[in-house]
Amino acid sequence: MAYYTLKDIKVSIYDSRELIEITASLLNIKKEHITEFKILKRSLDLRHKDKDIFYVYTFMFSLKCKRPVSDKLEIYLPEKIEEFKIDHKIKPIHRPVIVGCGPAGLFCAQTFIEHGIEPIILERGQRIAQREKDINKFINDRKVNKESNICFGEGGAGTFSDGKLTSRSKDARQNIVLNTFVKYGADESILYDNKPHLGTDVIKKVITNMTDDLISKGADFRFNAKVENVMLKDNTVCAVSGHGFEIKADTVIFACGHSARDVYEMLNNMGAAIQSKPFAVGVRIEHKREDIDRLTYKQHYLKTPLPAAEYILKYQDASDRGVYTFCNCPGGLVIPCITEEGMLCVNGMSYSKRDGENTNSAIVVTVDQKDFGSMHPLAGIEYQRQLEHNAYVAGGANYSAPIMYCKDLLTHTDNKGFSDVRPSYLPGVIQADLHDCIPQNILNCIKNALDDFGRKLNGFNSGKAILTAVETRTSSPVKILRDENLQSINIKGLYAAGEGSGYAGGIVSSAIDGIKAAQGCINILSNN
Incomplete structure (x- = not known):
């Protein structure tokens, strides 16, 4: 039996028809003629959200009718995967x-x-x-x-x-x-x-x-x-x-x-x-989930079911450092990823429904051996430890996390239409000056990036957003x-x-x- 695909099929979020019905309409056949229908790809297209938002699909299916004439219909060719094979049975001396x-x-x-x-x-x-x-x-x-x-x-x-x-x-x-x-x-x-x-x-x-x-x-x-x-x-x-x-x-x-x-x-x-390797350090930013959803979906917000909004933002600072959002957690929590006493670092976590009160993401800046001050293979670890201990002290030396509102870090913020944010980090938070735990050059990059991100996602740099320190475990500090x-x-x-x-x-x-x-x-x- 032959299988076919339809690729890059755009379906408005307001289209309530079944996907198999949409497929039949595109091919001008009855939906009963389509069997073994399967989704191969799905993505959300926000590029034209001023007018509409679309899901973009690739479908696979077989037909119980003569192949219809359509430029979009293609024969399905499964991806060839090279299988790893060993011809003989292996019996190691010791178990790996x-x-x-x-x-x-x-x-x-x-x-x-x-x-x-x-x-x-x-x-x-x-x-x-x-x-x-x-x-x-x-x-x-x-x-x-x-x-x-x-x-x-x-x-x-x-x-x-x-x-x-x-x-x-x-x-x-x-x-x-x-x-x-x-x-x-x-x-x-x-x-x-x-x-x-x-x-x-x-x-x-x-x-x-x-x-x-x-x-x-x-x-x-x-x-x-x-x-x-x-x-x-x-x-x-x-x-x-x-x-x-x-x-x-x-x-x-x-x-x-x-x-x-x-x-x-x-x-x-x-x-x-x-050898040591570059990684990135910074903070976690928290907004109300509904604010990020509203900023992302604009006039479509709440009009039809949409997933909790995600974002990826990047900025190249004049200092030649890359700044970017990392591990965006829609509807998620800021959590402690502490593995040593006297240290404090944070990460993000979400549940499958992503329906929590806040959305968070790391905002991190690339660092390397110039920041570590040493070519030693473990110098990056010591740099992490320094920042984590500073955050531990700034948080009161009891594993509360130091937080700072964007309005206290940035010169210009926009609070209009934005909700107050309750920090999600447990065991607790304390308001602090993040200059006490993050190097000035790194914090300057974060400030510049927030201004840029606020232009790309209007209101991202709301003064009510919360910054929680410190994020250090973005990737391994060694290779x-x-x-x-x-x-x-x-x-x-x-x-x-x-x-x-x-x-x-x-x-x-x-x-x-x-x-x-x-x-x-x-x-x-x-x-x-």
């Missing part, structure tokens, strides 16, 4: 060890399982249910749990995020990632939406189901198992150890996320090739140098994957990196 249970670690484990290899996964934190209890305990008593928190534990830092599944990667393995999420409970819309997201509530369910399934298939997950040492023999991995355990291993994949500073320190001390198989360039058997490796950013690209790491290991094992 994966350090970290975020997207990279989980998809690395899944890839091993698919090839008949049962890995051991060592996660310093706890499973999601216990993580939630530990996070709530921190919010209530303000005592940092350095191992089980918003950054560490089953699912990694992405578990408590907006759950964005966008990726700039063109790697076909992203289809594996998205289909895996659907298999474990995500809505099928993530397969075709231009900007798919899960939300923290759905991520928790998906990750829990994935872990349970991998355990049932032979993967050995060990939680509360922090790796503290990697033992080498002739510059080759021979074992890993931590409190109460030692495991013989000749293959260790570090998939420990961008906040595992003690891991970076350990790898640097053992001589692994590491672990690796070869084409993702193995360390100078230590045999040591691999690095995901955000912590310095090569990935976000859930999907980290998951792809985890798949590639396992495939790299299998390549090497198959040739030995």
